[in-house]
Amino acid sequence: MGTASSIQHTSKQALFNVSKAVKKIAGFSEGRRNRLPRNQPRPPRDEDSCGGNDEKYKIGNEDGVVCRTQHSHIRNATMGKVGQTMSKKASAQKLEDAVTEFIEKLGNDEKLEQAKLQLIRSPSFDVWKCKREELVSYIMLMFGDLGITNELDISYNKLKKWLVAVEQNYITDVYFHNFRHAFCVTQMMYFMIHELKLMKYMTTLQLTILLVACICHDLDHPGLNNLYQEKAHTELSVLYHNCSPLEHHHCAVAFQLLSANDLNIFGNLEQTQFDEVSHIVIQLILATDMSIHDQILDDFHQKLEEGFSFDKPEHLLALQKILIKCCDISNEVRPLETSKVWVDRLFAEFFSQADRERREGLPVEVFMQQTKVKKANDQLAFIRKIILPLFERLGRVFPDVNGRILRSLHESELFYERLSHDEIGQLLTDDVTQQNNKKHVTFRKLEIPKVVVSDCSSERAI
Numbered sequence: 001m002g003t004a005s006s007i008q009h010t011s012k013q014a015l016f017n018v019s020k021a022v023k024k025i026a027g028f029s030e031g032r033r034n035r036l037p038r039n040q041p042r043p044p045r046d047e048d049s050c051g052g053n054d055e056k057y058k059i060g061n062e063d064g065v066v067c068r069t070q071h072s073h074i075r076n077a078t079m080g081k082v083g084q085t086m087s088k089k090a091s092a093q094k095l096e097d098a099v100t101e102f103i104e105k106l107g108n109d110e111k112l113e114q115a116k117l118q119l120i121r122s123p124s125f126d127v128w129k130c131k132r133e134e135l136v137s138y139i140m141l142m143f144g145d146l147g148i149t150n151e152l153d154i155s156y157n158k159l160k161k162w163l164v165a166v167e168q169n170y171i172t173d174v175y176f177h178n179f180r181h182a183f184c185v186t187q188m189m190y191f192m193i194h195e196l197k198l199m200k201y202m203t204t205l206q207l208t209i210l211l212v213a214c215i216c217h218d219l220d221h222p223g224l225n226n227l228y229q230e231k232a233h234t235e236l237s238v239l240y241h242n243c244s245p246l247e248h249h250h251c252a253v254a255f256q257l258l259s260a261n262d263l264n265i266f267g268n269l270e271q272t273q274f275d276e277v278s279h280i281v282i283q284l285i286l287a288t289d290m291s292i293h294d295q296i297l298d299d300f301h302q303k304l305e306e307g308f309s310f311d312k313p314e315h316l317l318a319l320q321k322i323l324i325k326c327c328d329i330s331n332e333v334r335p336l337e338t339s340k341v342w343v344d345r346l347f348a349e350f351f352s353q354a355d356r357e358r359r360e361g362l363p364v365e366v367f368m369q370q371t372k373v374k375k376a377n378d379q380l381a382f383i384r385k386i387i388l389p390l391f392e393r394l395g396r397v398f399p400d401v402n403g404r405i406l407r408s409l410h411e412s413e414l415f416y417e418r419l420s421h422d423e424i425g426q427l428l429t430d431d432v433t434q435q436n437n438k439k440h441v442t443f444r445k446l447e448i449p450k451v452v453v454s455d456c457s458s459e460r461a462i
């Protein structure tokens, strides 16, 4: 797959920065500022044996599976603690075994496998009902279904090991940016591949790149955004000169993982092909930084004005960036019962960061302050100013976007519009505390007059 020379240059530079970072990061001590402090309220772990709701924000523990430790082996490896502890190895092994069992069960029942594929081809798929091994197994199914395992000659074991390693390198203590989020982004991309019939326009390798970028795009996210990294002068902000430090870190961890022979799912590609694939994966992950949202949207708009062509590599790359961005902020395409949980989790992550910033004497953004935030109002603004324009732009290449995808988004818009009419700052925050023992949040209405939709900060996401 070729790329335009300017893009090649940029992506080569990005890859250089990432590989430099992988080496550099090996020297930096376990991120004092990147870790959740001990007295910080902990989000529910995504592990069945760790249970426990967060008392402060009351985000329900959904189901979860195996207890994993806070930092994965790659994190330890990159931070100078080479090797896995027994508990980490045990956690990875337990997950691998569970995945094997799940896949074997499907392998013996073709009808069941087809039913599962139908499930994950729908935006209505309920991620909150799945255990970890199911999420990993579903991604394996996607790879099989799209012919990726055949075309790239990836063995079942290698794919499983790589996915388990990826899962282990998401931090379970993080409210929003955890493996379940990465799965949702990937599953939405898989849905889009079918819904928009992307296989007609892209090669299997290009589809693989899209899925891999989704799976890896938030690896080792600490639950503290780029603004925090900059304000607190964290190691990541210094390492990447405040230029998308988190996104560069996600890339660094992704390629650190792929550098292991038994995890390198691209191991059968020629070196030049691998280099090109890496460049594009990095470009796509970097594109998820919302601070460059307008830039990416403008670039795509320009390609549309020129007359979009799948044959022009720079056009295709611009489209792929839009696709991953859409998937990254696509929760509102899902049914409300599923998406509402994500809204609460995102705000919980913000509030948790704000608490930490106060403790550290750092300035706190208004949109992160629990007492000032109007969740429904902010979500409405986010839908109107960010999500809808992004999907509408995608619809200029794929008119199918205007079907059920935009319909769902408009339903969400209506829901939050109604809710925002009744809202005063506390609305959803109060709801979170009234949440029942598990996952879903019930939105409580308050008798409050209409409030004006506030501006949506580009720093808001994701």
Ligand SMILES: [Zn+2]
Binding pocket: 181, 185, 217, 218, 288, 328, 462
């Ligand atoms: Zn994300």
